Amino acid sequence: MMNNLQLNTEGRLKHFLTIEGLSKGLLTEILDLAESFINPIDGRIKTFPLLRGKSIVNLFFENSTRTRTTFELAAKRLSADVLSMSIATSSTSKGESLLDTIRNLEAMYVDMFVVRHGISGAAHFIAEHVGPQVSVINAGDGQHAHPTQAMLDMFTIRRMKKDFSPLKVAIVGDILHSRVARSNIQALNTLGVAEVRVIAPKTLLPAQVETMGVSVSHNLADGLKDIDVIIMLRLQKERMTAALLPSENEYFKAFGLTPERLKLAKPDAIVMHPGPINRGVEIASSVADGEQSVILDQVSNGIAVRMAIMAMAMQWQGGA
Ligand code: CP
Numbered sequence: 001m002m003n004n005l006q007l008n009t010e011g012r013l014k015h016f017l018t019i020e021g022l023s024k025g026l027l028t029e030i031l032d033l034a035e036s037f038i039n040p041i042d043g044r045i046k047t048f049p050l051l052r053g054k055s056i057v058n059l060f061f062e063n064s065t066r067t068r069t070t071f072e073l074a075a076k077r078l079s080a081d082v083l084s085m086s087i088a089t090s091s092t093s094k095g096e097s098l099l100d101t102i103r104n105l106e107a108m109y110v111d112m113f114v115v116r117h118g119i120s121g122a123a124h125f126i127a128e129h130v131g132p133q134v135s136v137i138n139a140g141d142g143q144h145a146h147p148t149q150a151m152l153d154m155f156t157i158r159r160m161k162k163d164f165s166p167l168k169v170a171i172v173g174d175i176l177h178s179r180v181a182r183s184n185i186q187a188l189n190t191l192g193v194a195e196v197r198v199i200a201p202k203t204l205l206p207a208q209v210e211t212m213g214v215s216v217s218h219n220l221a222d223g224l225k226d227i228d229v230i231i232m233l234r235l236q237k238e239r240m241t242a243a244l245l246p247s248e249n250e251y252f253k254a255f256g257l258t259p260e261r262l263k264l265a266k267p268d269a270i271v272m273h274p275g276p277i278n279r280g281v282e283i284a285s286s287v288a289d290g291e292q293s294v295i296l297d298q299v300s301n302g303i304a305v306r307m308a309i310m311a312m313a314m315q316w317q318g319g320a
Contacts, residue, residue, distance in 0.1 A: 120144035150183035173233035
């Protein structure tokens, strides 16, 4: 998949479609800008007029709670006009093509589309067809990428651990179907962590997963040794076309993160999950709600990080 579509001729962000191909410097710039939006005293984000007069449309062809809402809040914090289109009641249900829908919205002078779609490559396809003044942000496409989730995960890790270089990060569960795993592996490697370790049954790993720059474990107890950051993943049953697991119960017994297993990681390890979580399937409730969990911090951080990405993609430059 082409990646340089997301950068303009000066190497600045134009669209945000995938982490692949983006430099450590650019990822760090996103994290720094996001940090600058947060008041260090109370942790709140005030409103900035950076995108005043700009129109942003959220186009979510797949369900979402966290991503859609935080994009909308982020756009409002940047003073943009934002609307979230209800796809179920739009004219796509009357047979209008994706491209015709986009062209009609462009005719209403939309400046940015935030797109979630079940098909890998959908956001990239839209970015190839919009006018030069329009930016496209990928809010999750099929099994391919979820780059803004990866950036809010990196932001959360940096806030908790300060320095990426010594970190050993475990990503646990359904790697095969996970766009979050793919984007996180790329971001962690670009930012230079010591190790990215995937922990999963063989049936839930892509072929030749090692080529993605990870080490592999098929045993959760062994795999959690020396780990600083644990990223748990949801079992994506809606994307499973074959019986890849005996049962959810068996999966939890082998790969569920319980308080006992969490003790096998470093004592100050943090527990992350992009959500939605399935309690008792991939993570015990007491871990999800426990002291080492930063799952809700991830959600909060999504606002500042998405503000940074939208501001940069709209060619806003400079300190907040
Ligand atoms: N993490 C994430 O993408 O959650 P939503 O599906 O609720 O947006």
